[in-house]
Amino acid sequence: MVEKMALGELSGIPPLFPFQEKYITREELLKKEIYPPIPLWFRGNKGGDRMIWGKVLVEKLKELKVQEVLVRKFSSDEITVSEAMILWTGLEHPNEEWNSYRMKDFDLLPTPLQQLVAEMKLDLKTALRVRNLPLEIIEILNPFLETLSYSQRRIFLRLFFEVFQRDLLDTREGIALAIQLVHSSKPLEELYQIRYPELHRLEQTYHATVDPVLKGTGIQVSPPPYFEGARFKVEFYFGKSDQLKKKAQILQKLSETIDPVIEQLTHDTV
Amino acid sequence: MTQYKVPKRIYVTPEAKTLPAVQHALRILGHPPYQMVENPMEIPKEHQNQDTLFVTSYRGQTVHKCPGSRGHLCCNYLTIDLYLGCTLGCTYCIMKSYLNFSPLTVYADPSPSIQRIRSLASQYPDKAIRIGSGETGDSLLLDPIFQLSRQLIEGVSDLPNVYLELKTKTTHVDHLLDIPMKGNALIAFSLNAREIQEQEEGSSASIEERIAAALRAAEAGYNLAFHFDPIVRFPGWQESYLYTIYRLKEVPSDRIRWISLGTLRFTGALRDRMEDRPYLFEEFVPCRDGKYRYLQPIRIQMYRWFLKELSALTNAPIYLCMESVDVWKGVYGGLPMKMDSFRDIFKNIPCKAQS
Known part of the structure; x- marks a missing residue:
């Protein structure tokens, strides 16, 4: 997840690799935070955070009196040294070439996306990824996009573009989808369902089994995230033994029907 | 038929210049011009890509443990970097994502790796040591050169507990056929659906050719291994x-000796750097x-x-690469360490960094 970190704090973090990158974005872009978040690698008790790249960028931001910097933290469980190297080498370009490359990318964007980037409502990377969406579609989505948070906006655009590509939609079909979504009561949820139909089906199966038994009982049973794994979590509160007995009875009832559903959700599909 | 691209330029470090492998390579390539550099940082930025061949002797640790993946079962494979x-x-x-900006590198002196494998083999005589050179590059792509x-192969052929695996998507095996003492060396082939090979595996050999x-x-x-991954x-x-x-039935x-299975996987950071291919949807x-x-x-x-399909073909162990406990249970009904056919494969070989 991209987050902000005080520049002072970031300055004290040592680099992971002994060599130094030369990448610096142009000053006016830096002021608008148009640069990839600086990746940090958290090595746990092996030595805390290390900066994968961005030391030179941090120095430049200091000169510009920037107070906070966008960073993305990776844990050593999430990323290996080789993968950290990937992040580093991917950005290791000679200074001028890289800057002009980024500016050329910015120039490639259609005006509505350029505007979102310039207003810091969208990151350049997402804008570049979805730039081939027909302009008419972006214009239909734009008022709705304004109502979303920064991260929701990124997710929505990415999902929409993935569906557009996956389903080989033409402009007319894309417009129809855009109109359907902006008139939906829950556009983001609906888009998720379209993009991830199998995951949505698993969720529906789960709720169809669990919700009727647990509705109004104060017991919450959570499946493993994305149905990855096979551990379900039960949560409830009680204050007296008879309350606990009641909850146990409800769970007993659930236990009698849940095995085939667990099997289906975590081990097999229809 | 060769699948390698002839490098546009070659850089060699001084100590590697006289190695037999380098002399052989230069001969095969028709004695092309090359430049001497002390280290890869001396290679100009514009040449830091896969059109450049950088040849050096080995520096650093010679045998690694396969890094594995948190929360997933690892088959305790050992790796050596040659290419x-x-x-x-x-x-x-x-690799394509992070090595695009690095030269194609050849560590042209395998003798330290051979010494290290020999040392591990004598340290753990009762354990099967599975070791491969296909982790950071194709084992055989540049090997004819x-x-x-x-x-x-020759350096470890007398070790009964070492299974050296050379993994490839090429057909480059002919230069290895006449080795008299092969030991337990295996030639391993990555396999895929024909459509995937044709559309997604670049200049690799076709399934039929493999x-x-x-x-x-x-x-x-040679013994053989196959990786559907x-x-x-x-x-x-x-x-x-x-x-x-x-087609595998022809073999x-x-x-x-073994077959591994692994479904497509990638990190979020890498996804951002991959092209939008249909399989990503x-x-x-x-x-x-x-x-x-x-x-x-x-x-x-x-x-x-x-x-189900592969079991009809062979009695060799068919195992999962980098999968979770729950997937193992869902597929096999249990964990590999508790199953006779997988015990040798999943036995841990301690392999600490050498001093």
Whole structure:
């Protein structure tokens, strides 16, 4: 997840690799935070955070009196040294070439996306990824996009573009989808369902089994995230033994029907 | 037929210049001009790409443990780096993402690796040591030029507990066929659906060519291994993979030592750097190691299918690469360490960094 970190704090973090990158974005872009978040690698008790790249960028931001910097933290469980190297080498370009490359990318964007980037409502990377969406579609989505948070906006655009590509939609079909979504009561949820139909089906199966038994009982049973794994979590509160007995009875009832559903959700599909 | 691209330029470090492998390579390549550099940092930025060949002797640790993946079962494979980088151009390749800005590197002196393997073999005489050179590059892509695998095979051929695996997507086996003492060396082939090979695996050999190369290797006395990795889900995937499995029937089944299965996986950071290929529009979810995989029930379903089809073909162990405990249980009903056929494969070989 991209987050902000005080520049002072970031300055004290040592680099992971002994060599130094030369990448610096142009000053006016830096002021608008148009640069990839600086990746940090958290090595746990092996030595805390290390900066994968961005030391030179941090120095430049200091000169510009920037107070906070966008960073993305990776844990050593999430990323290996080789993968950290990937992040580093991917950005290791000679200074001028890289800057002009980024500016050329910015120039490639259609005006509505350029505007979102310039207003810091969208990151350049997402804008570049979805730039081939027909302009008419972006214009239909734009008022709705304004109502979303920064991260929701990124997710929505990415999902929409993935569906557009996956389903080989033409402009007319894309417009129809855009109109359907902006008139939906829950556009983001609906888009998720379209993009991830199998995951949505698993969720529906789960709720169809669990919700009727647990509705109004104060017991919450959570499946493993994305149905990855096979551990379900039960949560409830009680204050007296008879309350606990009641909850146990409800769970007993659930236990009698849940095995085939667990099997289906975590081990097999229809 | 060769699948390698002739490098546009070559850089060599001084100590590597006189190595037999380097002399051999320069001869095969027709004595091209090359430049001497002390280290890769001296290679100009504009040459830091896979069109450049950088040849050096080995520096640093010679044998590594396969890094594994948090929350997923690892088969305790050991790796050695001979070739770093690959020009085959598979669209799903992790290496492609980070080595695009690095020269193709050859560590042209395998003798320290051989010494290290010999030391591990005598340290753990009762354990099967599975070790391969295909982790950071294709084991055989550049091997006809440098012949490093020959040195490796010959260097460990007398060790009964060492299984040296040379993993490839090429047909480059002919230069290895006449080695008299092969020991337990295996030639391993990555296999995929024909459509995936044609559309996503760049200049790799076709499935038919790989099977033909496997047959030549088997006829010359090598054992074989096959890796269905990454298994990709797409409309008609079963029929398409069945074709490959059908072709695999041409290989003598008693020569197959193991088969591994692994569905497509990638980190979020890498996804951002991959092209938008059709296979990425499937449903991927984050797993405990931070990598994205197909939904667990779908993976289990796919693995069960492969297991059923491949079990009809061979009695060799068919194991999962980088999969979770729950997937193992869903596919096999148990964990590999508790199953006779997998115990040797999944036995841990302690392999600490050398001082």
